[in-house]
Each structure stands twice: as C-alpha cells, then as structure tokens.
Amino acid sequence: MIQVGQILFILSVLVILHEFGHYITARMFKVRVEKFYLFMDAGFSLLKKKIGDTEWGIGWLPIGGYVKLAGMVDESMDMEQMKQEPQPWEFRSKPAWQRLIIMLGGIIVNILLAWFLYTVVYTTYGQKYVSTEKIQKNGLSFGETGLHAGFQNGDRILSVDGVHQARFNRLVLDALLGDNIEIERNGEKKTIVLTDEHKAEILSKEGRGFVGARNQLSQVIIDSVTPVKNKPSVFMAGDQIKAFGNKSFFYFDQLTDELKKHKNQTVQLTVLRNETPVTLALPVDKDGNVGFGETVFFGPSLEMTDSFVNEVVSGSEAEKAKVQKNDIITGFDNKEFKQFSEFKSELKKSADKDITLNIIRDSKKMALPAHVGSDGKLGFGLASKNQPSYEIVNKLSLGEAFPEAVKESWQLLIYNVKQFKLILRPKTEAYKHVKSPVGIARALPDTWNWEFIWNFTALFSIGLAFMNLLPIPGLDGGHALFTIAEMITGKTLSEKAMGHVQTAGMIILLTLMALTFGNDIYQLVVDKLL
Template sequence: MIQLGQILFILSVLVILHEFGHYITARMFKVRVEKFYLFMDAGFALLKKKIGDTEWGIGWLPIGGYVKLSGMVDESMDMEQMKQEPQPWEFRSKPAWQRLIIMLGGIIVNILLAWFIYTVVYTTYGQKYVSTEKLQENGLSFGETGINVGFRNGDKILSVDGVHQPRFNRMVLDALLGDNIEIERNGEKKTLVLTDANKAEILGKEGRDFVGARNLLSQVIIDSVTPVKNKTAVFTAGDILTGVESKSFTYFDELSDELKNHKNKTVQLNIIRNNVPTTIAVAVDKDGKIGFGDTIFFGPSLEMSDSYVNEVSSGSEAEKAGLQKNDVLLGFNNQTFKQFFEFKTELKKQADKDVTLNVLREAKAMALKAHVNKNGKLGFGLQSKKQPSYEINNKLSLGNAFSEAVKESWQLLVYNVKQFKLILRPKTEAYKHVKSPVGIARALPDSWNWEFIWNFTALFSIGLAFMNLLPIPGLDGGHALFTIAEMVTGKTLSEKAMGHVQTAGMIILLTLMALTFGKDIYQLIVDKLL
C-alpha cells in the first residue's frame, strides 16, 4: 500500500503541474479551457466540478491527465466542434507561435519543477552520490554477469567513451549506454566494448550480479543461522575465511575465483574459528561454488556494541516496537550479546514470542516490547560503525544548488535520449524493461522516505518532459512538430487529416500502454503465485 501511495502521489504532482503548464499558457493567450483532469475519465469521473468555463475533475484511470482546449483536435477527438466556425477564444484561432508555447507549456513546467526540487534537495538533504574513486580504490568485484561480458575482478573503470564519471551509479549506467569502456587491469590500460548481447545480459538481470566494491576476505564472516547448502562443510556462526589449500587471499573474489579451479572436487578451506586457524573439507559444485548463498555477512565488525540500526522495514515487528535508525541494539530480555550472530541465533529460538529489546538511543538505555515473527525475525538491518563510507554528501548554497540542479536536469535529459536509442536496438532487449506505473510502483521502497520521493519525482519529471518531446501524434511533441512545420511552410494540415494523424497517434500510444501495463500486471500475478 505504501508503494501504491508513493506512485499515486508522484503521478498526481507530475500530472497536475504538467497540465497546469498547458492551462496557464492557454489562459495567457485567452484560449478557453473546457476540461482539466487529473487521470483519465474514460466513461466516468470520480469527481468533477465546473468553475467558470472549465470542468475540473479526477478520472478513474491513473495513466496521465489532460486539459481540453476549445478548438483543438486532441485526446477527446471532438471533431464536431471543429466543424463550427472558429471562435476568438479557440486554440485554432491563435497565431502559430502562441499555439507552440501552449503545446510546450507542460514540458517547460516539468523542467522547471525538476530544477526547483533539486535546488531544494541539494540545500536541505545535500547532493549525495557514491564516489567512483572511493568505491573502486582496490578495484571492483564482478559477479557472473560482469565476468561473462569481459570484466575481471580487480578491474578499475577509468572512463566510458573518454569521459570519467565521478558517480559510481552513473558510471554503471554510462557503461550500458556507451561504447568504449577504458579499464585498468593489473596496472595496464585496456578497452572493452560491450556488444548488444552483453548489454542484454546485464539488463536481463536488472544490473544484479554485475559490479560492486571488493570485499576484504578478513571481513567476510559466515552466518550459520541460515543453513549453508554444502555436502560436507560444517560452518559455525562467526567463521572467517582465509584461503583454500595452501593459498591465502586478500579479497573474497580471489577466493571465489580459486574455487572455480576446483569444480566437482573437495578442497581444504582455511578458516578462523574462535580466533583459532583451522581447516575444514568443503565440496565444490560443478559451478565452482560451495553454497554460501545469503549466509555470508560482509562487514568489518560483528560486535553488537559497535553496530547501529541502519534500516527498519516498513510494517515490520521492529517498526511496531519503535526501533529506529541509529539505535544501538545490545540484546533482548536483559541478555546482552557480544556478536551479532549470537543475537540472531538466540532470537530465532524466540519465534512467535514476545521479547523486550535492550537498546541504546543517543546513549540512553531503553526497553522496547517486540514480537518476534514466526521466522524468528524482527525486520531490521545493522551496519558496523567501522564500515567504510563511499558516499559523498555536499550541502550546497542556494546559488550553487540551482546551478547543479540545472546541470543534473540536463544530464538526465541526455540519459533519456541515450536510453531511448538503446530501446530502439532490438538485440539489447532493452524494450523488455520499459515499465508502466505498475512496474515502477513495485520498484519503489516499501517505506515512506521524503528525500527519495522528491529525488524520484524530479527524475520522473525530466523523463516525462522527454517523453512528451517525442514527435509522436498525440503527444505534445507531435503537436509542436506540426505547428513548427506550419510556421516554416505557412501551410496547415486539414482538420480531417489532423483527425487521422491524431487517431493514429492515440492507437500507437494506447497499444504501447497496453503492452507495458499487461507485462507488468502479468509479472505481478506470476510473482504472487510463485
């Protein structure tokens, strides 16, 4: 429900302001606005009220909105009105330059909205991003997808198409949208070129298992609370990996790579258990893995007193109990635990029972009543205070924030163009990943976070501006294109021809919407059934 609420809020803000751009420019040039609707009112409206010449309303279908201008062939396909003599207050009676401004009014407001939101966000929350330099200081770690497309563990990405990207998440996007990727491997510079098939593989997993920071092996700890799927190995909570056979490694990916050399064999895995080095026999499967799955904890410290709550799941037992971010969790029922996995092991024994959490909040001791769910969990995450931070957070002055907001909006517009070009290349299969509001809502977080919502609204606003710029009949860009052609040639399409063009455009748009909505709804049903 929170995800649904977020997408409805974001769509409402964007649609109302976009249509207001058309409305206010139309009123500037004394064009009569017959309707102003949030969402589509196909068949009926949820709410409507006429004020002056304009009917204001909310439709039942949340796929956009519209303003109906007198004397214009638009989504309403009201051709009867066009048979009458043109009136001074009608859209068609206005000079071409005024009609062009009215058509671009929504797009202009979308861009101005993004500027405004980013300016406010940068001066309040700050301009935040993950630093490429910090994250890949020791090189990068690549999952199976990254290895398959040509990367190797330890590679550093220097630039894409000759441009260095200081933001790590943008660098990954650049790699997908660019052509030539310059990397550093073992001190040498090399160039990788991702094929459309490579990009299809990365997109097919939505970027998962592609690339991330390298993890020190000394900070990889086994969580035996979750069973390890291995034929021979017996791990205990807190086991620390060090190497395989006679080899010791610095990074976890080095150990993973070594295991691939021992497929379908049993190897001696070197570990530290209770501060004592020891060796256990481990079966390696046909894929070169030993079945860790999600049983590995990555972090520099497991000390409860040295960790803090960094996430509380929405609707979880932890949230109901009043656990908050930055709380230091010591234990429960007045029993303290030194190690996090000791806490998890004992908590699992309290499944479907009530406990009292012992918490430090701003150095003040607190006791919170909580119910442990049937899986032995509360619904929170911990992070070590010693965990290295890759995030940059710059709080900007108003002037600098506005300047950066303009740059960010332009960069996002460029990304939209590149992504559209990628969609038009069938071999990348990028078209399969175009999402409707249903798919977008499912990707939103399940907790209400204003910082995220406003950032996402600004990003979505630029996306909406780009989409409406496309020269497709039925979109603002299509109307603008015909108006510009009229300004250049001095000739206009007949009302009959305009009606045919508008009909064709609407068929294209409705078909695309049906396909994207159908795909996302089908996936939602499948996920619910599985």
C-alpha cells in the first residue's frame, strides 16, 4: 500500500502542477477554462465542484489529468462547441503565439518544478552519487550478459562514445545507451562495441546490474540458500568461501572465472562454517556455473560489532524505535550475534512481533523496544568500518544548488531523448521494458522516504515534460506543432480535420497505455501466482 500511496502522491503533484501550467497561462490570456481535473473522469468523477466558470474535479482513472479550454479540440472531443461562432473567451479566438504559450505551459511548469525540487534536495540532503573513480579503482565485476558482450572482470570503463562519466550510475546508463565503450584491461586500452543484440540480452536478463563493484571474497558471505530442481544445496547459510582447491583469491569474480575453466567437473571448495574449515564437493555445469546465481544470495560479511547503522528508513519500524545513525546493533532480546546474516535470519523468525533491540550508542549499551515488520525487517542499513565507501555527498549552498539543478534537468532531458531512440530500435527490445504507473509503483521502495520521493518526482517531472513534447496528436507537443506550422504558413487545420487528427492521436495514446498497463498488470498477476 505504501508503494501505491507513493505513486499516487507523485502523480498527483505532477498532474496538478502540469495542468496548472495550462490553466494559469490560459487565464493570463483570458481563455475560459471549463474543467480542471486530476485523473480522468471517463464516465464519472469521484469529486467535482464548479467555481465560477470552471468545474474542478477528481476522476477515477489515475492515468493523468486535463484542463478543458473553451474553443479547443482536446481529450473531451467536444465537437459541438466548435460548430458555434467563435467567442472572445475561446482558445481558437486567440493569436497563435498565445495559444502556443498555453500549450507549452504544462511543460514549462514541469521543468521549473524539477529545478525547484533538485535545488531543495541539494541544499537539504546534498548532491549524492556513486563515484566512478572510486568504485572501479580495482576494476569492475560483470554479470553473464556483460561477459558475453565482451567485457572481462577487472576491466575499467574509461569513456562511452568518447565521453568520461564521473557518476557510476550514469556510466552504466551511458553504456546501455551508447555504442563504443573504451575500457582499460591489464594496462591496455580497448574498445567494446555494444550491439543491439547485446543490449537486448542485458536489458532482458540483468539490466543495470550487468556491471558493478568487485566483491572482495573475504567480505562475502552466503546469506541464504534455496534448492535447485528440488536438490538441496551443498552450502549452508553463513558459509564463507575461503579457497578453491589449493588456490585462494582476493575477488569473488576471480573465483567464478577460475570455475569456468573446470566445466563438467566436480571441484573442491573450502568454506568457513561456524569458524571451522569445511571442504565441499561442488559440481560445475557445462557453462562453468556452480549455482551461485541460482541457489545462493550474497551479502557483505558484516561483523555486528564492527558495523554501524548508516541509514534509517523514514517511517520504518527502526525509526519508530528511535534507532539512530552510527548506532552499533549487537542483537535483540539479549541475544548477541556475530554476523549480520545470523541477525537477519533470526529477525525473520520474529516477523510481526515485538522485540527489544540491543544497541551500543556513544559507548553505552541501550535496549530499544521495537516491532518487527511483517516482512521480517526493521528498516535500517548497516555499513562496515572496514568496507570502502563509493558515495560522494556534496551539500550545496542555494547559489551552488540552483545551477546544478538546471544542469541536472538538462542532462535528464538528454537521457530521455536517448532512451526514446533506444526504444525505437526494435532489435534492442527496449520497448518491452517501458513501464506504466503500475510497473513504476512496483519498483518503488516499500517504505516512505521523502528524499527518494522528491528526487523521483523531479526525475519523473522531466520525463513528463519530454513525453508531452513529442509531436503526437493528443499531447501538448502535437498541439504545439500544428500551432507552429500555422505561425509559419498562416494556414490552420479545419475543425473537422483537427477532430480526425485528435481522434487518431487518442487512439495511439490509448493503445500504448493499454499495452504498457496490460503488460505490467499481467506481470503483477504472474508474480502473485508463481
């Protein structure tokens, strides 16, 4: 429900302000606004009230909103009004330049909103990103799709299409949207060309997770175990991999690369189990895999007393229990745990129950009453004093934040253009990954976090501005295109032709919406059933 609440809140803010952009510019040029609706009122509305000439309301279908301007062919498809003599207060009676401003009013407000939100975020929470230089200091680790595309574990990405990217999350996106990726491998520079087929495989299987930081083997622990094809795993939760045969490795990907050299063989793997070395006979399949990606999930090997709370999720049970950053959590109900994996495993057994959390704060032991969520979580994150931090946080002044907000909004607009071009290349199959509000809501965090919400709203606002700029009839960009053509040629489309164009545009938009909503709803049902 929190995810639904977040997407409804974000959509409401964006739709109301976008439509307000049309409303305020229309009123500025004395155009009568007949309706102002949040969400669509197909058939009926949830709430409505007429104030002056305008009916204000909330529709039942949360896929947007609209303002109905007198004398304009829009989503309402009200052609009867267009048969009457034009009136001074109607949209069609205004000069083309005024109509163009009204059409672009929503887009302008979306961009201004992004500028405002990013400025607030940068001055309040700081400008945060993962440093490319820090995360790939010792090279990167790649998933199967990345390796198949030609990368090797340990590669460093220098640039994409000749441009260096300081932010790692942007670097990954650049790699998926670009073509020529310059890397450094063993001191030599090489170029990898990502084909559309490579991109299709990456997007369908691993997405942005196809590349990441290299995990040190000493800091990786088997977090939980599930059987494969009804066969029990040889691993146990809490196992820590120590060596392969008589070889030891520094990075986890070095171990997996070595295992690929022993396809269709059974190898000896040494793990540390309850502080005791145990040797396991591990079968390697024809692809060089031993089931790490299928049977186990990996988490950092966190020693409880050597870790500290680095995040408390807003609205979470941990926040209600007054857990604070830098607290050291030792256990709960007077049970102490050495590894974080052991703590998580026991915590899940106490799902939806009250516990007493044992912590150390400022060298003092404390006991905090807490309630464990139904998912077996409290809502905090840990970091190890011994683990490297890749994040950079720059808290900016107002004078510094605003230019950065403008720059960020411009970059996001460029990324929207690149992503749209990628969607139009069928071989990448990127069109399969377009999300409706249902799909977006499922990807949102299940706890309320204002920093995330305002960042996401600003991001979404730029996306909405770009979408409305597209020259598709029914969108602001389509209306603006016809108005610009009129300003250049001096000729206007007839009401009848405009009606046909609007109908065609609405059919296109509704078809696209039906496909994206249908795909996300189908996936939601499948996930619930399986």
